[in-house]
Amino acid sequence: xxxxxxxxxxxxxxxxxxxxxxxxxxxxxxxxxxxxxxxxxxxxxxxxxxxxxxxxxxxxxxxxxxxxxxxxxxxxxxxxxxxxxxxxxxxxxxxxxxxxxxxxxxxxxxxxxxxxxxxxxxxxxxxxxxxxxxxxxxxxxxxxxxxxxxxxxxxxxxxxxxxxxxxxxxxxxxxxxxxxxx
Amino acid sequence: xxxxxxxxxxxxxxxxxxxxxxxxxxxxxxxxxxxxxxxxxxxxxxxxxxxxxxxxxxxxxxxxxxxxxxxxxxxxxxxxxxxxxxxxxxxxxxxxxxxxxxxxxxxxxxxxxxxxxxxxxxxxxxxxxxxxxxxxxxxxxxxxxxxxxxxxxxxxxxxxxxxxxxxxxxxxxxxxxxxxxxxxxxxxxxxxxxxxxxxxxxxxxxxxxxxxxxxxxxxxxxxxxxxxxxxxxxxxxxxxxxxxxxxxxxxxxxxxxxxxxxxxxxxxxxxxxxxxxxxxxxxxxxxxxxxxxxxxxxxxxxxxxxxxxxxxxxxxxxxxxxxxxxxxxxxxxxxxxxxxxxxxxxxxxxxxxxxxxxxxxxxxxxxxxxxxxxxxxxxxxxxxxxxxxxxxxxxxxxxxxx
Numbered sequence: 001x002x003x004x005x006x007x008x009x010x011x012x013x014x015x016x017x018x019x020x021x022x023x024x025x026x027x028x029x030x031x032x033x034x035x036x037x038x039x040x041x042x043x044x045x046x047x048x049x050x051x052x053x054x055x056x057x058x059x060x061x062x063x064x065x066x067x068x069x070x071x072x073x074x075x076x077x078x079x080x081x082x083x084x085x086x087x088x089x090x091x092x093x094x095x096x097x098x099x100x101x102x103x104x105x106x107x108x109x110x111x112x113x114x115x116x117x118x119x120x121x122x123x124x125x126x127x128x129x130x131x132x133x134x135x136x137x138x139x140x141x142x143x144x145x146x147x148x149x150x151x152x153x154x155x156x157x158x159x160x161x162x163x164x165x166x167x168x169x170x171x172x173x174x175x176x177x178x179x180x181x182x
Numbered sequence: 183x184x185x186x187x188x189x190x191x192x193x194x195x196x197x198x199x200x201x202x203x204x205x206x207x208x209x210x211x212x213x214x215x216x217x218x219x220x221x222x223x224x225x226x227x228x229x230x231x232x233x234x235x236x237x238x239x240x241x242x243x244x245x246x247x248x249x250x251x252x253x254x255x256x257x258x259x260x261x262x263x264x265x266x267x268x269x270x271x272x273x274x275x276x277x278x279x280x281x282x283x284x285x286x287x288x289x290x291x292x293x294x295x296x297x298x299x300x301x302x303x304x305x306x307x308x309x310x311x312x313x314x315x316x317x318x319x320x321x322x323x324x325x326x327x328x329x330x331x332x333x334x335x336x337x338x339x340x341x342x343x344x345x346x347x348x349x350x351x352x353x354x355x356x357x358x359x360x361x362x363x364x365x366x367x368x369x370x371x372x373x374x375x376x377x378x379x380x381x382x383x384x385x386x387x388x389x390x391x392x393x394x395x396x397x398x399x400x401x402x403x404x405x406x407x408x409x410x411x412x413x414x415x416x417x418x419x420x421x422x423x424x425x426x427x428x429x430x431x432x433x434x435x436x437x438x439x440x441x442x443x444x445x446x447x448x449x450x451x452x453x454x455x456x457x458x459x460x461x462x463x464x465x466x467x468x469x470x471x472x473x474x475x476x477x478x479x480x481x482x483x484x485x486x487x488x489x490x491x492x493x494x495x496x497x498x499x500x501x502x503x504x505x506x507x508x509x510x511x512x513x514x515x516x517x518x519x520x521x522x523x524x525x526x527x528x529x530x531x532x533x534x535x536x537x538x539x540x541x542x543x544x545x546x547x548x549x550x551x552x553x554x555x556x557x558x559x560x561x562x563x564x565x566x567x568x569x570x571x572x573x574x575x576x577x578x579x580x581x582x583x584x
Contacts, residue, residue: 035320036311036314036315037314037318037319037320041318041319041320042320044318044319045318045319045320045321045344045345046320046344046345046377047377048370048372048377048378049372091375092375092376093404095374095375095376096374096376096379096380096401096403096404096405097401097403097404097405097406097407097424098404098405100424100426101424102422102423102424104374104375104422105421105422105423105424107375108412108419108420108421108422109204109207109208109420109421110208111208114197114200114201114208117197118193118197121190121193122190125189125190125193126186126187126189126190129186129188129189130189132189132190132192132193133189133192133193135193135196136189136192136193136195136196137196138196139193139196139197139199139200140195140196140199140200142200142203142204143196143199143200143201143202143203143204144199144203145203147372148369148370148372149372149419150204150372150418150419150420151372151375151419152200153375154372154375158375159375159376159377
């Protein structure tokens, strides 16, 4: 019995396990009513629909942390994540009005965007199967009008995914700094 | 071998699904405004009717159910079938009212009017609580409404804020098929990639030949500029373009001049000397090009603009520096290139008074209707004819003390 309790205590002390438990607790709290709406509805009222990729990555990270870590290290190494983050930040800055061009507009009736994605998959699809699957999922949900939006960009990524990506890049930068100073 | 190709094959299938799901919109390239040709028989008749109306001006106040009222919108209710020529014109107005702008008790109100009758008692159109309950989202405050009519159906677009100030606004759409007696559950338009923040609406849209709608809107977060949304008949946003300006601009008022050409007058929210800003499209709203500002002072206040049945453009605005205590009508006979001050509708020597946020409409009999915010206390309605506009003189509406 004591052995089991010690094992459980050790598991709880484990960072990834602890963070997942906290997340489960937070998910429970989301059902609490606040001001006539559940806390989840307040969050949804702010975030709106999330991209399919956000949900898939969250559940893979939550349910299969080992698989997730391995996939990230292969398909999204630090430099690629950094490049992706810079592109997304630039996209949001332009879409919010800094400059004459609105890249978000190209997500409506997105012939050009679909062509670019198809070309990318033709070139890189076989070596980056995970990202290709995420793109396929986004396009499939777009095809069935699965979200409120009719803009393809809303199916590919969202601000929550961008923020998480930003945190990941920040942690990567910090770990590189510490490892280089050590 | 198969597993290496599996994601690519899945992607190809998803690509086909994406095309199939958005067919034929993905192939649509050309749009045209539903702007009737000048020699159209209906237009000729309407033009003649408008020209025959004697010089006339009258005004009345809309009901005041709340201490504060602002941002009125006006539309002519159109029955499913073409009405008899002598049938009375029926108008529907909507505005937001409450204890003050931005307060939690602000609701949307409506009232209707028909030729020969006074404005009917105001009814509540949407409350903040009802919108929150129906949409299942936190709603902090309600803002500008916009009414758009088509035969047998009314559309209501309105601004709501879930968190933060007006820069955090989103647009919602509701519709009525019983002349405004009941409204459907509002649906949110998705117009921005960043938490759908900061798109607001104020002025009426323009119909396309395929029944879709072009809607002038504006953006306030980080930068202020006009935008053009393309909506399907069922209210989905399928296109967007930006009215870029070097200055901060808001609330575009758009008038189509022909099937491809439209002009937009924008409120100048920039620093220094403010004037009505101007933009044009020559491809039915796909791209907008900045033009030189018009020589009309604009104290960062809303302007309304319509095309009259005689082919001229009519603008209602506050063409004075700094304040909103004079509301005037200006007219252009050269497609908006030059403007002349036609009439002052209302003015006050007190700089704190406000006659603002005009909304214009020419009904099917040719009478011109103007509703505007009166000192933030109520909404005032003025009716006049083209002949009144053509006459010299500035009969000013007397400012009635409360």
